Amino acid sequence: MKKILIPLAMVAALALVAYVGVEYLKLQFIFGVVIPYAAAVLFVAGFLYRIADWLIRPVPFRIPTTAGQEKSLDWIRRNPVESPHRAWEAAARVLSEVLLFRSLFRNTRAELRKDASLAYASNKWLWLGGLAFHWSLLVIVLRHARFFFAMVPGFADFLDHADSFFDVTLPAFYISDAIALGAITFLVARRFFDAKVRMISLPTDYFPLFLIGGIVLIGVLMRYVVRLNVMPVKDLMLQLMNFGFDPPGEIGTLFYIHLFLISVLLAYFPLSKLMHMGGIFLSPTRNLCNNSREKRHVNPWNPDIKFRTYSEYEDDFREKMKKAGLPVEKQ
C-alpha cells in the first residue's frame, strides 16, 4: 500500500508546490519561464546522454530474441519478421514493436483455476490498454503543437479535427482525452488488483502513471470545466519557443500546475523507466538481425594473441627432442 500512496502523495505535493508558488508567492516567472527552461535542458541533455551512453556500448555478438525459424536451407520456410535476417527486416520488427506492441500481443497468462487446474490463455488487456495509453498520449502531445507554433502545422490541425470528431460540448470534446484517462485508470488498476503484478510493482512504476494522470486531468479541467483563457498561454509558449525571458501574462493557476507537472515529468524522464522511449530502438535483442550462422561476428576488441603452433614448437626443439628419443613429425 505504501508504495502506491507515496508516489500519489508526491504528485499531490508537486501540484501543491506549484499552487502555493503561484497563488500565494506570485512566482509566475519562476514557474512559467525558469522551471520550464531548466526542465527542457535537463530533458534534452539527459536524454542525449543516456542514448549516447547506450550507443557507445559495443554489441559484438548477435543476441536477438527470436520466435520463428531463422534463414536456413532454401526449402525450409523461414519467418522474416520473427527471426530477421536482413537489416530492414529487423527494422520492421522494431517498428512493429514500437507502433503496435507486438510482444505484448503475444502475452499469455497462467491462471490457477478454482478446481486447481492450471490454465494458460492469451491475455490482450495489457496490450490494448498500453496501446490506447501510448497512442492517445501521442495524439495529445502532437495536438499541443497549436500552442507552440504561430503557424499551426497541418498535422496538428488534422488531429484536432479528427479528435473532436463528435463535436459535442463547448469547446469540442476530444476523444483522446477520454481514452487517455480510461487507459491510465486501467493501467493503475491492473497493477493494483492483480496480485502478481502488484507484487512486482515499484513506486517508480506508479509515479509516472500518477504524474501523467495528473497532467491529463488538469488539462481536461482547464479545457472543459474552468475554460481557461488561452491567449496569454499561447503568448507564453511562443515566447518559450523563441527563448525569450519576458514575464508571463495573466494566466490561471491551474495552468501553472499543469506546466510544473510537465516540467517535473521532463526532468524525471532521463532518470527513469520512461527512457524506454529511446531505449526500445537500441535494444540489441530486438534490433539485430539473426545471421550468426551465415556470417562470422568476431569480437572487435579481442586482444591480439600471438599463437604458437606445434610445428613452430617442434622447429625450436627438434634436435633436443630427437636426442631424448621423442617422436617428431618432421625429420
Next chain:
Amino acid sequence: MRINKTILTIGLPALLMFALLAFFRQSGNAVESPKAPPAPVTVDSTRCIAQTEYMRANHMKVLHEWRNSSVREGNRVYTSPNGSRFQKSLNTCLGCHSTNRLFCFNCHMYANVRPKCWNCHLSPMETP
C-alpha cells in the same frame, strides 16, 4: 486478488459509459417548470455588457452560459451586475463589434481556437 472477468467485461465499460453520459448531459438537463419569462428586451448594442478585460478572458464562459440558458431554458434576458438588461444574443455584441470584420478572428486564428459558432450564426466576415 483475481479480477473477476465478468466485472471487467461488463462493469468497466458500463462505468465508462456512465461517466461519459454524465459528462455530456452537463447541468442544463434538469427540466424545471418554466417560470414567467422576464420582460423581453430589444437588442441593444450601444453599450458593452462588461469591461473589455473581463470579456477578453471570459467571453467564452458568458456565451456558453447564454447559449444554455436562452436555448434550453428560454431565458433570453441578461442582467449585468450594474442592473442593465441585455438580450442574450450574439447580435447584442456583433451589432457594434462587427464593424471590425476581424473582431473574432484576429485572436481566434492566433490561438487556433475554432468553436463552431459560424456553422449556424453569421460571422462578422459574412455580414455586409
